[in-house]
Amino acid sequence: TAITITEQPVSVSVPVGYSFTLRCRAQGRTSLRYQWFCQYQSDSRPIPGATNQDLPIIAEQTQLYTCRVNDLHRNAIFSDWVKVEVHQCVARGLPPRLWQGEPVIVLNPSEQRVEVGQPLQLQCAAMGVPAPSYQWYRNGNLLEQQKRKKLWITHTKVSDSGTYLCCVSNSHGEHWTNAVDVHIGRGEILPPAEHLQLFHLVFVLATGKIALLVGNNRYQHHPNLMAPVRDVFELSRLLEHLGFQVVSLLD
Numbered sequence: 526t527a528i529t530i531t532e533q534p535v536s537v538s539v540p541v542g543y544s545f546t547l548r549c550r551a552q553g554r555t556s557l558r559y560q561w562f563c564q565y566q567s568d569s570r571p572i573p574g575a576t577n578q579d580l581p582i583i584a585e586q587t588q589l590y591t592c593r594v595n596d597l598h599r600n601a602i603f604s605d606w607v608k609v610e611v612h613q614c615v616a617r618g619l620p621p622r623l624w625q626g627e628p629v630i631v632l633n634p635s636e637q638r639v640e641v642g643q644p645l646q647l648q649c650a651a652m653g654v655p656a657p658s659y660q661w662y663r664n665g666n667l668l669e670q671q672k673r674k675k676l677w678i679t680h681t682k683v684s685d686s687g688t689y690l691c692c693v694s695n696s697h698g699e700h701w702t703n704a705v706d707v708h709i710g711r712g713e714i715l716p717p718a719e720h721l722q723l724f725h726l727v728f729v730l731a732t733g734k735i736a737l738l739v740g741n742n743r744y745q746h747h748p749n750l751m752a753p754v755r756d757v758f759e760l761s762r763l764l765e766h767l768g769f770q771v772v773s774l775l776d
């Protein structure tokens with residue numbers, strides 16, 4: 526309790542060569558001294574000359590950092606470990622020239638076709654300052670346990686089929702990955718043309734009420750909406766309660 530950290534450093538996810546500063550602030554009963562440490566793989570070591578509250582960095586490789594703060598009475602405390610994730614290959618000249626740290630998608634998930642019982646992995650990645658958080662959705666429904674860059678299902682079921690996308694967010698805003706279709710089947714999986722024929726047959730034979738919901742968050746000449754995916758989810762629940770067969774599409 527002799528030393529209290531009042532501002533913790535924050536993790537970032539940046540392109541190679543990007544310049545930024547890690548910050549640490551603390552309060553104590555005497556004057557304080559700072560020493561930054563970095564860890565790469567299993568090696569943790571003090572950074573020579575890094576004895577200020579601020580640590581300027583030019584991103585070269587992914588590393589972990591912490592700051593030790595001590596006073597004149599040999600009391601010491603360490604800040605949180607933070608990760609500096611460095612993207613060596615950033616597509617399409619990103620980030621934007623006037624980037625302020627808002628999430629920028631650098632890797633979108635891809636369509637998957639998996640047999641029942643086999644593992645499913647979807648992956649995305651984004652830059653951001655601070656480092657963005659991830660939340661996956663299927664058919665507009667939030668997947669509570671899927672909060673990492675990689676979505677992983679060990680043993681897939683037919684019910685895991687659907688349209689997946691990930692929301693990437695930090696304090697500057699949010700961005701959505703492309704929506705991709707995941708097909709889970711038994712044995713031979715129907716090719717896309719046969720899928721389309723099957724969908725047309727279902728709609729032709731349908732005798733109940735059908736609702737088509739479209740949540741769009743990719744406008745060229747209009748600001749993004751606040752929460753189109755959540756809106757589609759809430760409306761689909763309401764319409765299903767009213768007896769509709771609901772088809773939800775994103776972007």
